[in-house]
Amino acid sequence: MFRRYAPRLALTLLTVFFLDLTDLIELHKNAADFKLNLDNDFSRMFSELLFGFHRIDTGLNASDIAQLAFLAAAPLFLGQSISADLSISGTYYFTRQNHRTRWYVRRSLSLLACSLTVSLFTCLLNAAMTSYFDVNGIPAARIALVMLSVTMCIFVLVMLSNIIGIFFGSVIGLAVTVVYAGANILLTYSPMRQISLVFNSAFLPDEGYADMSVKLGVNTGIAAAVFAAGLAVVRKRELGLVNAEQLF
Amino acid sequence: MNRIDLENVSKTIRRSEVLKNISLHFESGRIYGFIGRNGSGKTMLFRTVAGLIKPTAGCVKYNGQTLGADIDIIPRLGLVIENVGLYPEFSGLVNLRMLAKINSLVGEQEIREAVSRVGLDPDDRRTVRKYSLGMKQRIVLAQAIMEKPDVLILDEPTNALDEDGVEQIRGIIREERERGALVLIASHNKEDISSLCDRIYLMKSGEVTEAGE
Numbered sequence: 001m002f003r004r005y006a007p008r009l010a011l012t013l014l015t016v017f018f019l020d021l022t023d024l025i026e027l028h029k030n031a032a033d034f035k036l037n038l039d040n041d042f043s044r045m046f047s048e049l050l051f052g053f054h055r056i057d058t059g060l061n062a063s064d065i066a067q068l069a070f071l072a073a074a075p076l077f078l079g080q081s082i083s084a085d086l087s088i089s090g091t092y093y094f095t096r097q098n099h100r101t102r103w104y105v106r107r108s109l110s111l112l113a114c115s116l117t118v119s120l121f122t123c124l125l126n127a128a129m130t131s132y133f134d135v136n137g138i139p140a141a142r143i144a145l146v147m148l149s150v151t152m153c154i155f156v157l158v159m160l161s162n163i164i165g166i167f168f169g170s171v172i173g174l175a176v177t178v179v180y181a182g183a184n185i186l187l188t189y190s191p192m193r194q195i196s197l198v199f200n201s202a203f204l205p206d207e208g209y210a211d212m213s214v215k216l217g218v219n220t221g222i223a224a225a226v227f228a229a230g231l232a233v234v235r236k237r238e239l240g241l242v243n244a245e246q247l248f
Numbered sequence: 249m250n251r252i253d254l255e256n257v258s259k260t261i262r263r264s265e266v267l268k269n270i271s272l273h274f275e276s277g278r279i280y281g282f283i284g285r286n287g288s289g290k291t292m293l294f295r296t297v298a299g300l301i302k303p304t305a306g307c308v309k310y311n312g313q314t315l316g317a318d319i320d321i322i323p324r325l326g327l328v329i330e331n332v333g334l335y336p337e338f339s340g341l342v343n344l345r346m347l348a349k350i351n352s353l354v355g356e357q358e359i360r361e362a363v364s365r366v367g368l369d370p371d372d373r374r375t376v377r378k379y380s381l382g383m384k385q386r387i388v389l390a391q392a393i394m395e396k397p398d399v400l401i402l403d404e405p406t407n408a409l410d411e412d413g414v415e416q417i418r419g420i421i422r423e424e425r426e427r428g429a430l431v432l433i434a435s436h437n438k439e440d441i442s443s444l445c446d447r448i449y450l451m452k453s454g455e456v457t458e459a460g461e
Contacts, residue, residue, distance in 0.1 A: 007337075088333055092391060095298055095327050096350045098320035238301040 008077040009114045013121050015073040019066055020125050071181040072174070074118055074154045079161025079177060080170040082107050082230070087166070091239050104234045108227055111158050112151070119150040145212050152219035157181060159226045166233055250276040250398050250430055252297060252322075256306035259292060259454075266292045267303070268454040276398065276430040279421065281445030283438065289454040290434035291330065294401050297432065298327055310399075324353075326397035326429075328388050328405050336377035340387035341370050344394060353395045362394035363387070367416055381408035389417060393424060400424055400431045406440055418444055 085093075085107065094100065123143055157177050165173030252274045259267040266289050274280050282290045295301045297308055299321040308315045310322045334343040344359045360370040366386040376384065385408050392400060405421070406414045414437075421444055425431055435441055441448055450458040 089335055091300060091329055092327065092334070092347055093350065095300070095321055095325050096347060098299075239295075 005078060005081060005110055005114055008081070009117060012073050012077045012114070012118055015077075016070060016118060016122050017125065019070050019073070020122070020129065022066065067185055068178065068182050070122075071153075071157060071185075072178050074115065075157045075161040075174055075177045078111060078114055078158045079174055080165055081111065082159075082162040082234075083165030083170060083173060086234065086237060086239070090237075094239055100235050101231065104231055108159070108230070111162075112155050115155040115158060116147075116151045118154055119147050122150060123147045142212075145216060149212065149216045149219055152216065152223045156219065156223050156226055159223070159230055163226065163230045163233055166237065251311055252399065252430065253309040254297070254306070255309065257293075257296060257303045257308060258305040259296060259301065260304045266454050267296065269306070270456055271306075272449070272456065274430055274432065277425060277428050278446040279425050279431040279433060279444050281441035281448045282432070282434040282451055283436075283441050283448065284434075284451035288451040290451050291403050292454075293451070294403050294432060294434060295329065298322065298325060298329070298401050300329075322399050324395065324398040326392035326395065326400040328392050328402045330403050330407070333384065334376050334387065334391070337375055339373050339375055340368060340379070340383075340390070341372075343376060343387070344391050347391055348394060351395070359394055362390040365393070365420060366390045367413065382410060382413055385409055386413065386417075389420070393420065396427065396429075398429060400429050402431065402433045404435055405433060406435065406437055414440070 082104070093103070097103075123146060127143060157180070160180065161170075161173040161177040163173075164176050254270050254272045257267055257270045258265060270293065282293070284290050292301070296303055299308070299315045302316050307317070310319065313319045315322070334340070335346070338346070341359065341363060344363065345356075348354050348359055363370040366389050368383060368386050368390065376387065379387065385405070389402075389405060392402070400421075402421070406417050409417060418440065421431060421433070433440065433444065448460050449456050
């Protein structure tokens with residue numbers, strides 16, 4: 001099943017690569033400034049590379065839009081996999097076998113593997129870019145923590161898009177997911193930033209390992225809740241009644 | 249001998265009663281036809297019999313076992329339902345292979361035979377997305393018959409087919425009956441119904457209003 005998602009995963013990775021490329025160009029243009037500001041703060045540089053260059057004092061800026069594009073990439077290409085399977089081919093699948101739980105778990109695991117691949121690719125790409133600029137090494141523990149958090153965050157967004165897509169179609173599913181991610185990015189710079197659930201708020205420079213672990217825990221909890229909600233929806237869904245794609 | 253019994257089946261969707269207190273029984277080796285205008289409830293009835301949706305009241309029994317309670321689906325069911333399809337990014341043969349793998353009842357040879365039987369080339373590597381409407385209808389029928397099902401539920405099986413295609417599909421349906429399958433057909437094509445069916449039901453506003461041999 002993971003192989004079935006390979007083309008969509010490749011498109012996601014390509015999008016992430018081009019988004020990172022824009023970061024690299026930005027770095028080249030302002031290399032002296034970045035060296036000056038970030039040379040002794042490799043973790044911050046890594047975070048900035050991963051999530052875009054933020055100016056905390058000005059709130060939303062172009063880098064946030066780049067980050068939103070990064071967050072939207074996986075739901076855009078992978079956010080219809082379960083919902084489309086259920087509404088298109090679920091009918092012929094489930095008239096042969098009614099193990100919906102097993103079917104859903106297998107697809108969710110495939111999407112988790114895809115999320116992990118996107119996260120791994122992003123982190124390795126950014127680690128390579130950081131070393132290219134000759135800053136100090138990044139602790140492996142920090143990279144692992146970042147990678148797991150990014151994985152959970154992407155997984156939540158992809159699953160959310162799928163579950164909403166089951167009811168309202170893939171366009172609405174993606175739209176709601178992007179709005180959710182955008183709202184969380186905005187919250188990152190507000191006084192209420194602790195309730196921002198996307199990963200970027202976990203990696204602001206003044207936050208340490210403990211905060212990152214808490215964020216990872218919260219995101220894992222949310223992923224588990226979204227997974228459980230999806231399971232309930234898939235098990236109770238009446239098939240062939242309405243094709244959600246035809247509603248819009 | 250396989251048997252399907254519908255006992256006082258009703259279905260309400262968004263406060264609209266789409267099936268009203270339907271009681272019918274079907275036996276294997278026979279073809280049952282349903283005619284009626286659009287929205288009369290034929291497709292909804294078929295989806296209920298297939299176990300895709302649950303009746304609001306009443307029950308569907310297969311060989312005495314209640315769907316949704318004793319069993320979830322009719323074992324060995326072949327289904328053609330309008331508006332649902334196969335994976336558009338794969339060829340027809342690959343789609344059928346994926347579905348056949350679920351129960352492993354048939355091998356490559358039987359799958360290719362089913363594709364040939366409906367008039368398609370098993371070696372055609374085009375994806376389903378590039379199929380014409382008629383080809384899509386044929387490949388969906390191939391998935392329904394490839395595992396030699398005990399029950400065949402066909403909703404508008406001759407839609408989008410040319411004259412030769414219609415005749416070919418009618419031949420297949422007759423062969424399935426001879427094999428002993430229980431066949432339910434809904435069609436707008438009165439000739440389909442009159443030439444194929446052993447018993448005909450007329451549906452109107454969610455009710456079975458007439459029946460004839």
